[in-house]
Amino acid sequence: RVATFHTLRQLVQSLPGCLAEHASAVVPGLDKALKDGQSNNLRIEALAFLQLALEAHAPRVFQPHAGALLPVVLALVNDRYYKTAAEALRVCSGFVKVLRPSPPAEEFDFRPHLPALFSTVKARLVGQDQDHEVKESAITCIGLIICHFGDACSSELSSTLPLLLERLRNEITRVTAVKAFAALATSKVDTGFNSSLPGSSGTVLQAVVAELASFLRKSNRPLRQASLSALEVILRAHGSQLAQGDFDGVLLEMPPLVSEGDLHMAHLALLLATTAVKTNAAATVPTLAEKLQAKALSLLQSALLQGQPLRSLLAYFSALVAADAPELNFAVLTAQLLACAGGGGATSLSRHSLEGVSSAMAACCSAAPHPPQRAAMVSSFLGELSSSTPLSRRVLALFCLGEIGAKNDLASVSGLVDSIMGSFASASEEEKTAASFALGSIAAGNLPHYLPHLLKEVGSSKHEYLMLYAVKEMLSRSGQPDLAGFAQQMLPPLFAFSERDEEGVRNVAAECLGKLAAVALDVVIPALEERLTHGNAFARSVAVNSIRFVIAEESTGASLSAASINTFLRALDDSDLKVRRGALLALNCVAHNRPAALRDSLPELLPLLYAETAKNPALVHQVDLGPFKHTVDDGLELRKAAFECMDTLLDSGLERLPPGPLPP
Known part of the structure; x- marks a missing residue:
């Protein structure tokens, strides 16, 4: 019987909702097992199964059986064996979620069950x-x-x-109590959060926040x-009730x-600060300006800041600007x-830190309560681009213009x-790179306006490589609906x-x-497939290599079909080394991200893959360096890529890996 419930539990885990039509058949045996006082293991396994079944099925499945099962479970809550009691709880x-799944709605009559449930658990x-x-x-x-039942x-x-609240003050149980109060704050029914606390002049809410x-x-x-x-949730839901x-x-x-010492903690703290500003700027911004702002600016300059902590910091700055409190308004914060970036002269900030500062500047400009403030800031940065301005300030201005332009349409700026x-034309590579970044980012803010100019310059400018990097930046920042319509225009210069x-x-x-x-599979993929037969090996290798980036970007658009993927992977039998290496890297990428797409084509691809693991004497040659000769193996990188690909395939969990004959 224990094994039966264990098997049922595995079944429900694998196929949630599978017992919806069989609940009536399961409940009698479940009831019998829960009442069996001879075996704690049986009751615990039955309880574990029931708990999982309640979560894995729609509430309506077990609502009719609450009258039969809940009294038995409540009896086990008082069991002397702690594991049984904990599992019953x-x-x-x-059952709470089953009896009233969407409070305050009452889709099921839960009231007959509530008194016993509440008193037993209490x-x-x-x-x-x-x-x-x-x-x-x-x-x-x-x-x-x-x-669920507060009302x-x-x-x-x-x-x-x-x-x-007592459990919140107890060292052993306080973490669990913190999570319980966080849940109470999000409830859609009255949970008594704002009621007076007996023996205190404040409310339950105030006591919880202080603790x-x-x-x-x-x-x-x-x-x-x-x-x-928990504090972030409480302030968002009940901040108006706080003093x-x-x-x-x-x-x-x-x-x-x-601080950068614990970026996840910093992320949570900044989320809380942002919510506090949005909830009551007058009560919070003065304190933040005095106590927290220096720490936030220091974090912004950290070389470790990225991802979610960076986004939380930018959201914090945006909230401050939108609040427009005198202590930290647009003018104060941008200054x-x-x-931070050394606006008055030389700066020691790294490229990463400069990007962070420019992102913060863009966040402030985007949230500026008065549009002229943003326009004045753009004009100020534009004026910094003159040759008489120190290099560090020109680089900062370019980064800021790029970030601002990516989030705002700057087409009206002459x-x-x-x-x-x-x-x-600058002699500084750093400035030229920053200019390329700025141009691509600004183009992403208004594709119809900037893209024709960008494509024209890519083909005719003497700085075509910088323009290519600008196109890359534009593609990285543009949204799918905006970009898809320009795909056909962009192909010729990229193919060149x-x-x-x-x-x-x-x-x-x-x-x-x-x-x-x-973002434009129907337009670009057929054109890339045609390039697979191009007479130039470089063109073929680029077409194959591009598939890795399609796979990486699939979360933002439609997925590439397995048939199309396999068309590119057949380049494993190309005569050129670069094309074959690109196909191996693409195969490795697909095996890691989309292994299911390889199931049908593995019998065809594996022999080609195995062939690349053998050393090819034709690719080994000697280079005469005068006093001595050096042996060079042009196929070494190819063999490394092949073995890495085999390793990924073995880790991918594919059930169909036909063991083809490996070369000696």
């Missing part, structure tokens, strides 16, 4: 001498009950919420993490959390950002493109670059073609 949590919550697992399960369950058991809240704020200085990282998340002192208590604990392209001798140029062309194909 988890099943009660599942009794476990009150108990002191019990296992830690039981305590945590009881806290979680009572929190869910209040979230139906309002008379119990005045005695239950102080109990939860959570004190946890932010604790050394326990999971506790700090849970507290930050100045409540906000100060939270914000004063946050500065140590905003601070320019000071002379913008000409000024940026003027930087292409794909035949150049410089490998770096061809690699950029392949990336551009891949990004373009990801």
